[in-house]
Amino acid sequence: MKTSAAETEHIELRLLVEAIYRKYHYDFRDYSSASLKRRLVQARDRFHCASFSALQELVLHDPDVLPQMLGFLTVQVSEMFRDPAFFLTLREQVLPHLRTYPSLKVWVAGCSSGEELYSLAILFREEGLGERTLFYATDINPEALRKAEAGVYEADRIPLFTSNHRLSGGKSSLSDYYTAAYGNAILDKSLRKRTVFSDHSLVSDAVFAEVQLVCCRNVLIYFNRDLQDRAVGLFRDSLVRKGFLGLGSRESLHFSAHAEAFTPFARNERIYQKTV
Amino acid sequence: MNHEPVRQAAAAVVIGASAGAVEALLRILPELPPDYPLPLLIVVHLPPDRESTLAALLDARCRITVKEAEDKEPILPGMAYLAPPDYHLLVEPDFHLSLSSEEQVLYSRPSIDVLFESAADAYGTALAGIILTGANSDGAKGLRAVAASGGIALVQSPDCAEATAMPAAALAACPSAQGLSLAEITGVLKNELPHQLK
Ligand SMILES: C[S@@+](CC[C@H](N)C(=O)[O-])C[C@H]1O[C@@H](n2cnc3c(N)ncnc32)[C@H](O)[C@@H]1O
Numbered sequence: 200m201k202t203s204a205a206e207t208e209h210i211e212l213r214l215l216v217e218a219i220y221r222k223y224h225y226d227f228r229d230y231s232s233a234s235l236k237r238r239l240v241q242a243r244d245r246f247h248c249a250s251f252s253a254l255q256e257l258v259l260h261d262p263d264v265l266p267q268m269l270g271f272l273t274v275q276v277s278e279m280f281r282d283p284a285f286f287l288t289l290r291e292q293v294l295p296h297l298r299t300y301p302s303l304k305v306w307v308a309g310c311s312s313g314e315e316l317y318s319l320a321i322l323f324r325e326e327g328l329g330e331r332t333l334f335y336a337t338d339i340n341p342e343a344l345r346k347a348e349a350g351v352y353e354a355d356r357i358p359l360f361t362s363n364h365r366l367s368g369g370k371s372s373l374s375d376y377y378t379a380a381y382g383n384a385i386l387d388k389s390l391r392k393r394t395v396f397s398d399h400s401l402v403s404d405a406v407f408a409e410v411q412l413v414c415c416r417n418v419l420i421y422f423n424r425d426l427q428d429r430a431v432g433l434f435r436d437s438l439v440r441k442g443f444l445g446l447g448s449r450e451s452l453h454f455s456a457h458a459e460a461f462t463p464f465a466r467n468e469r470i471y472q473k474t475v
Numbered sequence: 476m477n478h479e480p481v482r483q484a485a486a487a488v489v490i491g492a493s494a495g496a497v498e499a500l501l502r503i504l505p506e507l508p509p510d511y512p513l514p515l516l517i518v519v520h521l522p523p524d525r526e527s528t529l530a531a532l533l534d535a536r537c538r539i540t541v542k543e544a545e546d547k548e549p550i551l552p553g554m555a556y557l558a559p560p561d562y563h564l565l566v567e568p569d570f571h572l573s574l575s576s577e578e579q580v581l582y583s584r585p586s587i588d589v590l591f592e593s594a595a596d597a598y599g600t601a602l603a604g605i606i607l608t609g610a611n612s613d614g615a616k617g618l619r620a621v622a623a624s625g626g627i628a629l630v631q632s633p634d635c636a637e638a639t640a641m642p643a644a645a646l647a648a649c650p651s652a653q654g655l656s657l658a659e660i661t662g663v664l665k666n667e668l669p670h671q672l673k
């Protein structure tokens with residue numbers, strides 16, 4: 200049983216999310232609610248609002264707070280070659296299949312500030328597929344997309360990226376791909392020469408290309424089951440027959456309505472292959 | 476045996492621990508019968524090397540099933556779900572689990588506070604929170620949230636705990652919590668909570 204204060208807060212939270220949707224068309228209504236609530240509590244405290252209702256009033260009347268709100272509503276934690284075993288498996292087991300296509304398209308859905316996109320760009324280049332691959336990197340957070348396009352990361356993150364890259368079977372040195380300046384590592388522009396960055400929501404937008412590989416890592420955990428089904432449905436429609444879907448290290452199609460359209464290709468690394 | 480499909484329980488127990496956790500859990504969990512009527516949700520601080528053997532180790536020694544939590548998994552009675560390394564574990568209001576790679580909280584991911592606060596929201600009065608041995612203050616805020624939502628708060632007495640900081644911080648933040656020995660906590664889990672959380 201819940202206390203009456205908790206009931207009230209729940210109502211206020213639903214109304215806040217509804218208000219953001221009606222006014223700005225960002226739809227968080229089907230996100231996992233426990234994590235969403237945590238992040239909205241942080242936003243409420245950050246904006247010194249006494250309640251979600253007060254935050255709703257602020258958001259509705261002051262469009263300038265929306266970009267900051269998006270920073271709270273979306274989780275932007277990422278790293279290059281995150282879970283090296285995933286990238287090692289892509290390199291050793293998936294790329295041999297992809298190599299058979301004369302041209303390739305890869306969709307990085309929920310690319311955040313670009314770490315995953317650059318990891319894939321480096322991996323494909325190391326494996327000699329860089330020139331025949333077109334990447335689509337999509338996200339709903341404009342600030343994250345801007346950072347992704349810039350490809351500049353704080354220098355103190357580089358040691359982790361470097362060791363991840365090595366563990367992922369990297370054939371070159373990560374330092375070949377960036378220049379250091381003013382405490383930052385600036386990634387080589389040529390890595391994104393064949394990348395299209397765009398604003399695309401897995402909640403409301405449609406399929407835009409036919410691709411051989413979708414990487415959507417650590418995005419689905421923020422969705423409820425219905426929304427996960429919608430997103431995986433997009434991947435299913437976007438993938439060619441026998442195309443690959445890579446998920447985050449704790450995501451699976453176990454509870455998905457589309458489970459039967461895929462077979463596990465590398466179970467531990469959460470890589471699936473579309474069967475039909 | 477009845478043949479009704481297993482239903483998600485509307486009550487649960489959450490447990491948090493760090494240094495000394497494995498020993499403590501091995502004293503408690505093997506005592507629970509296979510048909511234990513409540514689910515247990517557990518956060519143990521582990522090095523984030525992303526592969527953990529703790530669930531398998533506990534499962535081998537317990538009559539209840541112990542597993543690592545999966546995202547959007549329904550929470551069933553008689554099961555113990557461990558937060559996977561490097562992910563927060565949360566309870567959804569419809570009694571499903573969810574995982575998150577949000578920022579660390581008090582240098583921890585998984586965070587005990589994150590689990591306890593979301594569980595307090597979902598279960599309200601039908602929740603017991605237990606803080607065991609540990610060497611930092613994660614869990615103190617979470618246990619206070621459990622008590623504030625009308626749940627039961629239990630703490631391993633710092634004088635019986637291998638590491639005292641965590642239970643001491645929990646008692647300080649949540650004065651209504653009961654300090655108990657591991658044997659007493661086991662007794663409460665077995666004999667009292669199944670009736671109290673009905
Ligand atoms: C935790 S980050 C994952 C970053 C990266 N894929 C990784 O695994 O390191 C989640 C990303 O999903 C994005 N996101 C959230 N909702 C989305 C949606 N409806 N459509 C597309 N991207 C979304 C967020 O803005 C955020 O950048």
